[in-house]
Amino acid sequence: MTIQRVNSKWAKTLVLLKSDYLRQYIPLTKLFSRETVFQMLNEYGMIYVKPINGTFGKGVIRVERTIASNRSYKYQQGTDIHYYASFGDLYNMLLRQKKNRKYIVQKGIHLLRHQKRRFDIRVMVQKNLHGEWEATGIIGRLAHPAKIVTNYHSGGTPLPIDTLMSDHASSHELAIYKNRLQKLSITIASQLAAAYPNLKEIGVDIAIDHKLHPWILEVNTRPDLQIFRKLSDQNVFHKMYRYAIAYGRYKR
Template sequence: MKKKKTLKKPIKISYARYVTSKIAKTKALEASVKLREYVPITKQMNLESLKQMLSQYKMVYIKPNVGMFGNGVIRVEMAEDGARKLYSYQSGVRLRQFKTFQEMYASIHKLTKKRNYLVQKGIHLLKYKGNRFDLRVMVQQTPLRKWETTGVIGRVAHPSKVVTNFHNGGTLKPVDILLHKYLPANKQKAYVKKLYVLGIQVAKAINARYKGVKEIGVDVALDNELHPWILEVNTSPDPYIFRRLKDKRIFAKIRRYAKAYGRL
């Protein structure tokens, strides 16, 4: 007797939903020609790369390759006083100053130890009432698996800190309040719309390399010319910060989409 043929079950391929490596996400963005002008130069941090980028940009940020809530982020600066160069860095609320690069690097090395750190071109953020701010752009897959920007909110840094993260002392503000000083009200809507489009482009670039990603939070810095810079992409963004917005429909949609793909 011939044996009955058994149908083989299709192999289900599962993809990781979360990407923790900042350098990996940066490379995914740099692979998109459309996005390169929005991505600050980012390199693996070591003595040579820090010295070279600090000499070129005068201010840089170093951050752990894997980390959350702005923990471990350090702002490093080089100032020139005539022929002298002065070096400083701020970690948390503490500012330290040094006469030589070597002294500063030795101090930074004690903080970073054996962890993998990145060095990123410093973007001088716009300010709200004297404190730096950036924007969080929330982008999600809809139930029909299309990418949609579902919200934008501002994050104002604590007066004593270099990071804007809400979970690190930052304050949440509506975008129109933060842009009021820099952009006329009749131009704000078109500008924010560009950020919505940028968010979708970022999501597609990340998703092209990491198929399991369902949502992203894009941290966007604005410079003095209102050029947007993508500081970081979070694949596990906090949706609840959008509850702080006056328009409750925004969080309602974010929550509905998050439930559809199993986040909430």
């Protein structure tokens, strides 16, 4: 039996939106068009524009509306920053980057910071040896100081969530909060598995805003296990690997 992989961020978002419960955790997401970029920028002031089939933070763009009249729009991709006076100029730049690829537009979440750098959370959920969904790992990812993505492959640093959240929650609050993120991620796995029955593992990217509201940025169906090796507790990675072997991701 093969493990189900789903690349399209758009298809996965549509499946999650079928759940009334999950909807509150999904930032508004639309297919890329001149209208959706314009409207969402006006509505939210900051948006992320992302390739539907992207990975590793590649091609991810952050756009902000600013108050400076001659620099009304701020564009950032990688460490590349541009300012535009008009929406038309900004939009032309987006089209040049997009080329013929499909993109989505998503409400931008102002991520929590640790030592001035943005971070988000990755939760790993796998089918365990009894065929039940189990949250097997949770880790934070601290963005490179000059970048707008947290991905390891884009210069982000995997760190324990306790380290990153220490400025934002007490250890008691954090224990409860981690539990909540794990339960949320298991619900996401069940919801996706209803549409994709051969799903065995997911890695959920979760943004946390200043009210500590969790936002589902994307769900990976081919999640990287290696980042969990960075945790001091090696049992976390070993269990993940054991489960992954059991459902056939790796050869025995």
